[in-house]
Amino acid sequence: MPILNTILELIGETPVVRINHLDTGPCELFIKLESQNPGGSIKDRIGLKMIEDAEAAGRIRPGSTLVEGTAGNTGLGLALVAAQKGYRLILVIPDKMSREKISNLKAMGAEVVLTRSDVAKGHPDYYQDLAKRLASEMDDAYFINQFGNPANPRAHEEVTGPEIWRQMDGDLDAIVLGVGSSGTVTGLSRYFAQHAPELELVLADPEGSILAEYINEGTLSTKSSSWLVEGIGEDFLPTISDFTRVSKAYAISDAESFKVGRELLTREGILGGSSTGTLLAAALKYCREQTEPRRVLTFCCDTGNRYLSKMYNDFWMRDQGFLEVTSH
């Protein structure tokens, strides 16, 4: 590999690995390791794209302040890019988020504003509303807004989609994926509508999210319940979302997500985050239901290093009731 000029050149071109030791029925299953991005998740792609898009539109220049409401991988992706390009980054974070995540973001140079976790969308202290207001009250500040920013799906339409199609040599029947902001599903839908309209998109959703029912039955519930898997699942439809090409959805429990995620590590040697378990569980169900051989791709969206004290910790798993207590 040649010497790179900046860490940002390592974003994207993530490897695809075949699943060898799990039951995939008549299908071949592959997993794309977004955990290999330098910030450890798929969100590095949109961190770069949303900032470069704002630069190209003349909305920001080095020294400007970027503001976003997130405690998750998007914050880490933005922090990575902002530091390299010379932007100040303010992240508004609900106070229930783990100290580890907050420390990680601060260590990367982001400024953190903590806000209440017990308020919903529309309340002035809700983390996204507060981020938007802070940006509007500051000079030379830009609200990133991943849930409504068209550069988010464009990153996947222009980069992730073509990358997958090239890596799979144009031979792929289905992609099983999750939805957080919906940038990935919307962008890939647009790319494959043009380049492989017969390719099936299948949703992996945590139980409790409203999306699986919306895809399978067409009904949009106003009631969601909580789930422990991080980064995916919704209680509203993001403005950038386009689910028209998603053919079916699987709702996966936390227990199954964690179990399958842990199997991915022991059987295939891949350390994925909690949502990777959800996506892989749905992908395995989809594969086993097929009657003809198909080539299927799913994602490892973030690194399991972020979950060592949770799904990879037997004590935590037992406390949550996800592991049997064995007596010796």
Ligand SMILES: Cc1ncc(COP(=O)(O)O)c(C=O)c1O
């Ligand atoms: C941890 C994680 N983040 C983000 C995403 C994709 O999110 P988005 O819908 O924001 O593109 C996924 C999808 O599986 C995920 O697992």
